[in-house]
Structure formats: structure tokens, C-alpha cells
Amino acid sequence: MTYDVLGAGALDYAPCRYGNSKLLFRGPQRRLDAPYVAFLGGTATYGKFIKSPFPALVESDLGVNCVNFGVSNAGVDVLVNDALIGDACNGSVATVVQVIGAQNLSNRFYTVHPRRNDRFVTASPLLSAVYPEVDFAEFHFTKHMLSCLYQVSKDRFAVVRGELQKAWLARMQLLLKRISGKTVLVWFADHAPLSEEPIGLDPAKAKTPLFVTRQMLDELKPWANSFVEVVVTPEALAAGTDGMVFSQMEAMAAAEMLGPKAHGEVARQLGEVLHDLI
Numbered sequence: 001m002t003y004d005v006l007g008a009g010a011l012d013y014a015p016c017r018y019g020n021s022k023l024l025f026r027g028p029q030r031r032l033d034a035p036y037v038a039f040l041g042g043t044a045t046y047g048k049f050i051k052s053p054f055p056a057l058v059e060s061d062l063g064v065n066c067v068n069f070g071v072s073n074a075g076v077d078v079l080v081n082d083a084l085i086g087d088a089c090n091g092s093v094a095t096v097v098q099v100i101g102a103q104n105l106s107n108r109f110y111t112v113h114p115r116r117n118d119r120f121v122t123a124s125p126l127l128s129a130v131y132p133e134v135d136f137a138e139f140h141f142t143k144h145m146l147s148c149l150y151q152v153s154k155d156r157f158a159v160v161r162g163e164l165q166k167a168w169l170a171r172m173q174l175l176l177k178r179i180s181g182k183t184v185l186v187w188f189a190d191h192a193p194l195s196e197e198p199i200g201l202d203p204a205k206a207k208t209p210l211f212v213t214r215q216m217l218d219e220l221k222p223w224a225n226s227f228v229e230v231v232v233t234p235e236a237l238a239a240g241t242d243g244m245v246f247s248q249m250e251a252m253a254a255a256e257m258l259g260p261k262a263h264g265e266v267a268r269q270l271g272e273v274l275h276d277l278i
Contacts, residue, residue: 011050011245013027013046014026014027014028014029016029018032018084018088019084020084021082021084021085022082022115023078023084023115025068025070025071026053026070030067032088032091035093036064037059037064037065037095038069038088038094039058039066039067039068039096039098040095041069041100041186042071042072042073042075042098042100042101043070043072044188045070046072047068047263048253048254048257049246049257050244051243051245052260053068054188054266055067055096057263057264057267058096058270058274061271062271062274062275067092069085070098071115073118074117075112075118076100076105076117076168076175077106078117079097079175080171086178089179089181090178090180093278094182094183094184094274096184096186096274097184097186099209100208102165102167103210103211105168105171106167108124108126108163108167110123111124117142119141120139120140120141120144122136123136130156131156134149146203147202150202164211165213168216169219172223173220176223176224177223183224184227184273185224186228186229186230186266186270187217187230188230189209189232190231190232191207192229192231193212193214195213195215196213196214196215225277228266230265230270232261236262239259239262240259241254241255243260244257244259
């Protein structure tokens, strides 16, 4: 691993903007007037703490510009609602969409920040009625809020989880349907998709992508041209944070993420699919 003892900002992400989007994307900036592959996703696609995240590795192999539209801590909402992202996907030769968790999206029970989807904004009257004993003013992040709801009542939490799963599936279908070109859906995690989400597991301790099951993916696959399931190898997991760049204050966050070896594994599999697709 590589430490920056001076604090945050150890890695230069070369942040850039495209068009009129209010989002800052990972650079270096790529041209959108030449053939390119668009990459949508969350923290893994963005490549937090990673010098060369998998979109950059695919670009080196493919020989086609790969534009990183990953957003740290993204939910599906920011990917669906940003007009620039939609236009960019429709102008690409192919779009790769990372499977991200279901916790960071607005739904019947609560709303999230439109750009920073991990930020909890407000509970709906419905959620307040389901959890009358909870003071929602105490929460700032979705995962913390969901963990507290789980601890208060596992039975009532099952209703919330079910709503998130339904909202996620509908929102992901909308995202894929809006993309006119070829699409690749990619699962990138340290485990295979589960047949069902374990009921007795605190969201704060659950593995990402949170709440996404095999059945949900099966329902989503028909909307994509290809589905790539990448479960990183034990060797990549054992490498831990080797090759990652972060400050001492970021060490705990970095330890929870997949490292450069894992990014290399997903890049190889995506490269094979994209070579055939485009």
C-alpha cells in the first residue's frame, strides 16, 4: 500500500466536468466526439484509492476511449437523473453499468440527496408511521439510518428492504431502457450474488452491493446485451490494500474496498466481452 502522510488528497483523480453536468467525474477528461465506451457505476467504477481503475485498464486493452462516469457512493438515482450521463451513454459505442446497492435511492419511505445519494434527506410520513419511535432528524447517511431501523425492528425492516429492492429494480430497468446502444451489466464483488438477502443481517455489516439478489439480477438481465459476473479471486482479496493510495485517516475506508488486483480481474473479463461487442 502507499500512504500519503500529509492527509487527504493522496491520489490525483484529475476531476473534470462534461457538458452542463453538476457532477465532477474522474479524469483525465476524454473526448466525447470520438468513439468511446461509457462506464457507469459507484465507488468501484470511480476507482477510489486506485491509480488505474478498471475503466482505465479496459481502455489500455481495447484501444478505445473509456469515459469514467463513476460517482463515489452513487445510487441509481444520480445515474438515471443526470441528463449528461444519459446523452453520453446514447452517444457511446457501448455502456458498461456496474451493479450498485439498493440503499442509496429515493423511494416511498425516504428521499436521498439528488447528487450525493448516500446522504439521507428526509423520511416520508409512511416511514414515520412504520417507525414512530425513531427520530429521523438524527440521521445523515442512508446506511446508518437503515442499520438503526434494523436494530429497532427486524420484522418492520423487512418491509423497508422489500421496498428498496422493488425501487432499485424499477430504476435500473429505466436506466438500461433509456440507453439506445449496447449495454454490459457487470457484477463486481468479493462474493457471488445471493439467492436472497439474509434476513438476520444488519445492513451495516452486509456485503455490497447491498440488498441485490440473484433473482433481481435475473429480472434485469434481459434489458442488457451482456451480463458479466466477476467474483474476485482469493489472491486478489489477500492482496488487500497493496497498491492502493490513501492517507492514514483513509486506511479503514480503503480496507473495505477491492484493490488493484481485483480491478485487473474485472478489466480482463470486461475487455473480452467488449472486444466481441464492439
